[in-house]
Amino acid sequence: MDTVTLAHGSGGAATQKLIAEVFLRAFGNPYLKKMDDAAQVRVEKGAWAMTTDSFVVDPIFFPGGDIGKLAVCGTVNDLAACGAEPRYLTAGFILEEGLPVATLAKVAASLAAEARKQGVAVVAGDTKVVPRGKADKIFINTTGVGPIRKSLEAERIRSGDCILINGNIAEHGLAVFLAREKLSFKARIKSDCNSLWPIVKSLLQQSISLRFMRDPTRGGVNAALHEIASLSGLSVLLDEQALPASAACRTLADLLGLELLDMANEGKMLFFVAQQDAERCLRLLRRHPLGRRAALIGRVLKERKARVYLNTAVGGRKLLAPPRQESIPRIC
Amino acid sequence: MRYVDRFRDPKKCRKLAQMIHRVAGRRPLRIMEVCGTHTAAIYRFGIRGMIPETIRLISGPGCPVCVTGDGYLENALALARDPRVIIATYHDMLRVPAKKTSLEKARSEGADVRGVVSALDAVTLARQNPGREIIFLGVGFETTAPATAVAVLSAQKERLKNFSVYSAHKTIPEALGILGRDKELALDGFLLPGHVSAIIGRAGYEAVLARIRKPSVICGFEAVDILYAILRIVSAVRDSRFVFENAYTRIVRDKGNPRARRILDKVFIKTDSVWRGLGVIRKSGLRIRPAFRCFDAQARFHLKDERRSAAKNPTGCRCADVLKGKIEPRQCRLYARRCTPEEPFGACMVSREGTCRSAYEHAT
Numbered sequence: 001m002d003t004v005t006l007a008h009g010s011g012g013a014a015t016q017k018l019i020a021e022v023f024l025r026a027f028g029n030p031y032l033k034k035m036d037d038a039a040q041v042r043v044e045k046g047a048w049a050m051t052t053d054s055f056v057v058d059p060i061f062f063p064g065g066d067i068g069k070l071a072v073c074g075t076v077n078d079l080a081a082c083g084a085e086p087r088y089l090t091a092g093f094i095l096e097e098g099l100p101v102a103t104l105a106k107v108a109a110s111l112a113a114e115a116r117k118q119g120v121a122v123v124a125g126d127t128k129v130v131p132r133g134k135a136d137k138i139f140i141n142t143t144g145v146g147p148i149r150k151s152l153e154a155e156r157i158r159s160g161d162c163i164l165i166n167g168n169i170a171e172h173g174l175a176v177f178l179a180r181e182k183l184s185f186k187a188r189i190k191s192d193c194n195s196l197w198p199i200v201k202s203l204l205q206q207s208i209s210l211r212f213m214r215d216p217t218r219g220g221v222n223a224a225l226h227e228i229a230s231l232s233g234l235s236v237l238l239d240e241q242a243l244p245a246s247a248a249c250r251t252l253a254d255l256l257g258l259e260l261l262d263m264a265n266e267g268k269m270l271f272f273v274a275q276q277d278a279e280r281c282l283r284l285l286r287r288h289p290l291g292r293r294a295a296l297i298g299r300v301l302k303e304r305k306a307r308v309y310l311n312t313a314v315g316g317r318k319l320l321a322p323p324r325q326e327s328i329p330r331i332c
Numbered sequence: 333m334r335y336v337d338r339f340r341d342p343k344k345c346r347k348l349a350q351m352i353h354r355v356a357g358r359r360p361l362r363i364m365e366v367c368g369t370h371t372a373a374i375y376r377f378g379i380r381g382m383i384p385e386t387i388r389l390i391s392g393p394g395c396p397v398c399v400t401g402d403g404y405l406e407n408a409l410a411l412a413r414d415p416r417v418i419i420a421t422y423h424d425m426l427r428v429p430a431k432k433t434s435l436e437k438a439r440s441e442g443a444d445v446r447g448v449v450s451a452l453d454a455v456t457l458a459r460q461n462p463g464r465e466i467i468f469l470g471v472g473f474e475t476t477a478p479a480t481a482v483a484v485l486s487a488q489k490e491r492l493k494n495f496s497v498y499s500a501h502k503t504i505p506e507a508l509g510i511l512g513r514d515k516e517l518a519l520d521g522f523l524l525p526g527h528v529s530a531i532i533g534r535a536g537y538e539a540v541l542a543r544i545r546k547p548s549v550i551c552g553f554e555a556v557d558i559l560y561a562i563l564r565i566v567s568a569v570r571d572s573r574f575v576f577e578n579a580y581t582r583i584v585r586d587k588g589n590p591r592a593r594r595i596l597d598k599v600f601i602k603t604d605s606v607w608r609g610l611g612v613i614r615k616s617g618l619r620i621r622p623a624f625r626c627f628d629a630q631a632r633f634h635l636k637d638e639r640r641s642a643a644k645n646p647t648g649c650r651c652a653d654v655l656k657g658k659i660e661p662r663q664c665r666l667y668a669r670r671c672t673p674e675e676p677f678g679a680c681m682v683s684r685e686g687t688c689r690s691a692y693e694h695a696t
Contacts, residue, residue, distance in 0.1 A: 241342070247334060254336065257684065314345040314555035316378020321693045 004099040009129025022101065023125060026108035027115075031123040039123035041088055044147055049084035051075055052143040058330045060107065060137055062179040064171070064191030065266075067138055068110035073195045073266055074332060075144040076118055077215045080197040081269065083150035083204065089115060092126040094139040107138060118195045120144070150204050154231035156211040162278035163236065163298040164271040166199060166291040168192065169221055170249045173263030176331045178252070187248035194267035199288045208281050209274035216270055217332055219323045222261040224270055225298075225308045226322040235307040238298040238320070261310075262323040264331045272300070339554030340377075348559035349382040356566045360386045362518060363565055364511060364657055366504060367525030368395035368685025369553050375690045377555040383562060390657035391690075392511055393607060394525060396472045397424045397683040399655060400500045401606040403638030405430035408498060411467055411633060412443040418461060420454035421469040423447040424683045429676055451476075451483035451497075458487065458495035467629050470499040474531040477501040477618055478592040481599035484620065484627045498629035499618055502605050504528050505540045506616035512544030517657055521547040521565035523558065526580045531596075533588025534578045545574045552580040599624055606638050608679060609652035651678035654687050661688040668692060 001021065007014035024032060031039040053074045060067040076086040091111060095104065115122050175191040196215065203210060212232075216224035221243075229236050238261075245260050253260050267290060273281045278296055285291035301309075308320040365371060371391045374380065380389060393399045405428060412419045412435060419435065426436040426447060439445040444464075448454055454468035470480040480497055487495040504525060511517060524537065529550040541548055547568035551561035561579055568575035578584055596618070605617025620628035629635070649671070650664040661667045661680070671677035673689055680688035 251334065310378075312376075312378040313342060314340050314377050314382075315342045315349070316381045316555075318375070318378040318381065 001101050004095045004097060004101060004104060004129055006097055006129050006131065009095070009127060015127065018101075018127065022105050022108050023127070026105070026112040027122050027125075029121055029123075031121060032125065041123055047148045047151070048145055049079050049082045049148050050143065050145045051078040052141065053078065054139060054141040055332060056136065056139050056330055057176060057332055058136060059176070059179050060103075062176050062191055063188055064175055065193035066107060066110050067140055068107040069114045070193055070266060070332060071111055071140040071142045072114040072118065072120065073193050074217070075142040076120060076195045076197055077266070077269070079144050079146045080195075080200040081213045081215050082148065083152045083200070083213070084146040084148045085201070086118060086120045086144055086197055087146040088144065089120050089122045090124040090143045091122050092141040093128070094135050095127065095129045096135040096137050097129055097132045099137055104138065111140075114195065118197060149201075150210070152210065152212050154212050154228055157228070157232040157234060157272050157300055158211070158274070159234055159300050159302040160275045161211055161272050161300040162275055162296055163225075163238070163300070164273060164278065164281060164285065164294060164296050165221070165244070166196075166269055166271075166285050166288075167267075167293040168244045168246050168249065169216075169265055169268065170245060170253065170260040170263035172266040173220065173331050174249050174252055174258075185252060187251075189246070189248050189252065192265060192267035194290055196267065196269050196290065199285065199290045200269065202288060203271070203281065203284060206280075206284060208277045208284070210271060210281075211274065212272040214270050216265050216268055218264050220260070220262045220264060221270065222259070222308070222320060222323050228270070228272070229306040229308055232300075233304050233306055235301040235303045235305050235309065236298055237301055237309045237311065239311050240313040241311070242295050242297045244293045244295045259323075261320070266332065275299075336554060339552065339556040341556065345382065345555050345559055348556065348563055352383050352387070352559065352563050352566055355563065355570055356384050356387055358384070358386050359570070360388070361520045361566060361569060362388045362390055363521045363523060363562060364390045364392045364517070364519050365523035366392040366394040366508065366511070367523075367528065368398070368683065369527070370394065370523055370525065370558065371687055371690045372685050373553045373555075373558060375693070377558070379555065379558055382559070387562065387566070390517075390519070391654075391687040392657050393507060393609060393655040395680070395683050395685040395687070396476075396500075396502060397428060398651065398679040398686045399502065399607045399609065400425075400428070400471055400679065401608050401638055402430050403606060403636065403640060404498075404500050407635045407638065408435065408469055409433065409438055410635075411498070411629070412438045412445050414465070417444065417465045417467055418457055419443070419445045419467055419469065420448045420457055421445065422449070422471060425469055425471055427676065428679050428682045451479045452486060455483050455486050455490070455492070455495060458492050459490065462494060464494060466495050468495070468497045470497045470501050473502055473504055473525070473528050474596070475527040477600065478531065478595050481595045484599050484624055485595070487627055488624065493626070496627050496629040496632050497620060498635075499600070499620055501600070501618035502607065503602070503616050503618065505532070505537055506613050507607065507610065508537070509540045509544060510610060510613060511657070512540070512546050514656075519546060520569050522549075523561050523565075524548050524550040526550060526552045526557075526583060529578070529580065529584045529588065531589050531592050533584065534576070534586040536588060537576070541576050547573070547575040549575070550578045550580050550584055552583065609655035612639060649678040651680045654680050661691040664688070
């Protein structure tokens with residue numbers, strides 16, 4: 001069984017073989033081993049959050065991660081952003097005919113490892129195979145559910161609230177771009193692909209007046225702030241000088257004419273915190289391995305125009321427009 | 333600190349801005365920049381917010397994509413539709429609209445149009461596709477024209493029979509002459525394009541500035557560069573002096589790049605050129621010399637006279653006035669309403685350096 005064939009997707013013996021030798025070997029948990037049409041899971045009382053995401057990143061292996069790890073982190077982070085503890089995941093695969101089984105096994109192992117690390121069970125899955133050229137190697141969809149530990153809403157955001165982020169921006173988008181375009185750029189840029197529930201959990205356990213969170217993926221911090229400004233109705237002001245970014249990312253963005261604020265992140269969370277708790281929140285974030293470069297990057301204004309302003313690093317101020325087109329396609 | 337950060341130092345910028353306020357006072361001034369990268373940098377850094385409101389920074393026809401006329405594009409589209417042809421072009425040109433279509437639209441309808449980042453990539457295409465005709469759209473000012481010249485010489489060396497260039501290359505100094513003399517524009521000075529200057533040097537402007545005598549500064553693209561240049565012009569106007577300075581000495585030598593100019597001179601000859609908004613400007617274009625006829629798309633293919641389409645603009649489109657600096661983007665009724673980066677009406681909205689596009693993406 002060298003490469004994935006259409007037979008592997010047809011539901012017969014070949015499919016069973018693929019599931020057993022690749023997926024069960026990687027995941028091997030009681031839910032999946034039952035091989036039922038649907039998994040039976042225990043849920044506690046109270047509200048649960050649910051989210052779904054599809055992953056079509058190109059290339060499927062990149063510095064700092066791969067499509068498997070991303071498929072867990074992306075969905076887990078969406079749950080974490082809602083203050084929900086990730087509990088169960090599903091994973092649906094669409095495979096291109098001709099994909100080496102070894103590659104699939106590697107991706108499945110990576111997905112499984114990240115899920116195990118985060119204490120999340122992959123309880124259901126699906127596999128389809130499409131003819132060569134009808135998909136690009138692997139596409140993955142994951143759906144995640146978990147109990148809401150703290151209810152957060154954009155309506156809770158107040159003027160004067162502070163905006164924090166747990167570290168360097170733009171790394172995922174630029175890492176994937178470099179890996180895809182194979183440009184000879186000396187400094188290696190690694191994706192920040194990581195699950196954020198642990199750092200969110202540590203914040204929720206302290207009594208911080210946390211109003212709202214969002215993970216700035218596609219469209220970067222720019223898109224995320226515009227969404228939040230729109231949801232809350234309030235304008236926000238960003239301080240360009242305060243944005244944490246590596247020198248390598250700054251330079252690459254300068255060279256290519258890309259805006260760091262528009263680049264995707266896969267291990268970052270924006271935190272909207274009451275002003276009085278901002279300093280303490282910053283200290284808490286910085287204690288965590290995923291928050292060493294945490295920074296206070298902006299604040300919520302009084303005006304109700306849902307705009308995003310930027311104090312430029314040279315001392316100017318301007319209105320930031322949301323990113324219109326995808327500067328870099330297929331990063332997640 | 334990275335080298336470039338020295339030219340973005342907020343303390344220096346604040347000091348320069350303060351000096352500009354002190355020197356300019358409330359005197360109204362009109363300074364034009366003729367480089368798309370300057371337009372973008374001014375918006376990116378928020379320069380307008382740092383200087384007095386009475387100083388108007390006007391964007392001139394500094395985006396080569398934007399000033400390329402409809403006639404050229406219509407010819408390019410006709411060439412693209414020829415099944416023998418592969419059009420190789422810089423990416424900016426793909427979405428420029430001409431009569432409700434564009435090279436990108438033509439591509440989606442089956443035309444073989446390919447974006448390249450280097451003129452030499454087009455030569456590679458010709459080498460790799462001996463059965464096809466590769467036509468490179470040579471768009472740009474003196475900054476990019478040398479690369480096109482190198483591509484032609486490269487093709488000649490390889491004895492390629494299927495490579496040609498459709499030149500839309502233009503030169504800046506003649507356009508400055510027209511703009512500097514325009515009484516309606518009433519300019520007080522120029523920020524001169526940094527990278528064009530790297531090729532033509534300070535010497536390249538001497539003749540035209542001797543005629544129009546407006547304070548002019550060759551400057552770079554960082555905040556400190558731009559603020560310094562504005563300060564020099566503002567000071568010169570206050571003192572009624574003519575000033576002509578190269579303030580981008582880290583890149584621009586006073587004599588420019590003689591080798592690049594020799595290559596340009598070998599391959600190109602000056603010709604009259606159609607500029608969107610400005611009409612025909614004498615000897616402001618570069619055409620391939622007869623010695624390289626076989627690499628000149630205008631000689632090899634039957635193309636319409638570009639001047640025939642010069643006058644027609646889509647209804648309501650005021651690109652011409654924007655390019656001349658006569659109006660700001662928001663004074664065009666289509667701007668941000670029917671003309672957006674996703675659905676551009678005019679060229680000024682297409683290129684990343686287009687005045688309308690810059691305004692749209694970085695509005696203050």
